[in-house]
Amino acid sequence: MMNANSPAFPPAAADALVACHDCDLLYRKRPLREGEKARCGRCGALLYARKSNSIERALTLALAALILFGLANAFPLLDFQFQGRGQQSSVLSGVWELYAQGMWALAAVVFVASILAPLLKILALLYVLLPLRVGRRPWRMAWVFRWIETLHPWAMTEVYLLGVLVAFVKLSDIATIVPGVALYSFAALIVAMAATDAALEPEAIWERLETRR
Amino acid sequence: MTPSSLPITAARTGLVRCHACHLLSRWKPPPSGGHLLCPRCGADLHLRKPDSMARAWALTLAAFILYIPANTLPIMTVVSMGHGEPDTILSGVRVLVAGGLWPLALLVFFASIVVPVLKLVALTYLLVSVRRKSRWRPRDRTVLYRITEAVGRWSMIDVFMISILVALVKLGAIATIEPGAGALAFAAVVVVTMFAAMSFDPRLIWDALENPNER
């Protein structure tokens, strides 16, 4: 396989211009105040944004998300009681039961969306943000940071929680259902992950990579 | 805030935007079989997503086909006293309505029935309009694309619900819940349409506006 680096575009010009993600229109970059966003005038897409203490805040929130992720997976989600018999379910037991009943592909989809993608996303964020916070550049940072964007649509924590709530309401007619610790951890995890995404300013992180010219 | 725009696209200027780190580089067609790499982050550079139309078409058609078993086959079967009662996507909503659980019925109806249909229709419309080089309301079509890309994941509610029910309701002879083939087909529709939306390049909508003379 042949690789060719794109001829370096003069750095000053490359940093001064930005193209719209959705319509490719070129813009001259203008410095923003903290909390400000630049949008495309033609199609409305977000061009770039500036956030305060992006790395520090995203790091704190990602650490919180990791702890909540641990709680959400270590404890039962729902406790099912019917005529003196009880059954608990966790995220992993849902995956396992699908697999045990021969639906391995469905088990894989649920596993990726509810466990693997969210966990990898949090770990990848920490891998990039922790060293940056202390002024170092992690090994293969660009590769890891690119993965975060790829994982994003497949991490369906908030959709999963709604699925649990539907199951909860459906069963509460016929049996006693007690919400477990994991359910509350899950709700908090969603808030923490959304806040991490909101705090993160990808441009600020990409700018830490010096361009190989 | 809207910064000042140049009346021209990056592609027209001979520039390519890195899909990962957004850096602009000068575009030159890579040698056949080769890659042009972003000088900052090392991602593959493409003027437009590669084979965008062909991939998006193929995945949308696959989703249309999968949509049929997803709605006709049972997504799960409640086995009680040796007697099985299969549930489809639609009957699941009907059960919620019959039980008077209106907000939940609406949520599931929207996520499991409205969203997949709208997504397939929207993708087909976007693909046809780009193929026909339509110049009609490009901004609205871009917004339609953004919505299509954002809402797809919400259809997974039913699949996750099944994984919970299957693990909880294990009462031996009294009641068990078994996952059905419909759930697999339904999950496949969601995943395949997500890939279809990712393959589609919204900049193609705007490329039709590029050459005003040729139509």
Ligand SMILES: [Zn+2]
């Ligand atoms: Zn735009």
Ligand SMILES: [Zn+2]
């Ligand atoms: Zn790049």
